[in-house]
Amino acid sequence: MLNILYEDQWLVVVDKPAKCLSVPGRGADKYDSIVARAEQLYGEAHAIHRLDYATSGLILIAKDLECQKRMYAQFRERHVQKEYRAIIRGEIKGQWGEVRKPLRCDWERRPRQMICTEWGKDAITQWTPLSFENGHTRVSLKPITGRSHQLRVHMQSLGHPILGDEFYDSEPTAEQDRLLLHAYRVEFYHPFTSAWVKFVAPCPF
Secondary structure: OOOEEEEOOOEEEEEEOOOOOOOOOOOHHHOOOHHHHHHHHHOOOEEOOOOOOOOEEEEEEEOOHHHHHHHHHHHHOOOOEEEEEEEEOOOOOOOOEEEEOOEEEOHHHOOOEEEOOOOOEOOEEEEEEEEEEOOEEEEEEEEOOOOOOHHHHHHHHOOOOEOOOOOOOOOOOOOOOOOOEEEEEEEEEOOOOOOEEEEEOOOOO
16 A cells, blocks of 8 residues: 555655555565555556655655656756654754765665765755654755655754664664654755655654
8 A cells, every 4th residue: 555645647755654665675574665556556656756765754756757767857956855753862953954974885884874085976954953752853854955764864863863773773763663853844946847846744753
């Protein structure tokens, strides 16, 4: 099943649950995914971008290759605006901030990523605290770039890892049964009508 928030003849906007793959992995046990489910519905489906297995929220699926191509161009040119919601460990100081730290794969501990000033690719995250809850902070996170695990590594680098993060939170708590990271909002030019469109998926935590 797919939680479809919007659909037209070119693309589909889905609210992905946590602990679900965006695209099929290797092996039959990793076939079930958002794209695989969309293929069963439409016959053809292509990933426009991906979310981590542990992350919930908005994901865009193209119904044909031309739509995928046009959306790839928007992501490449940074026309797509994205906002995530998360709960991070501790109370962060400040009203707003930006993290600019280059990232690369931590090859010995894949799929983990790491900050690397020598070989890493440029990565930029903007953060804004929304509220303080039980000693932690609910934040809005805006990735200016789209590196793998970018938000997770950048928050850890500030000393405020995202709660429930099995890779980057050194103090996992038993009450968190998922990563508290959600793709909350996405805005972009519709690839065929050129209208500026906006979608929001309510935060489940």
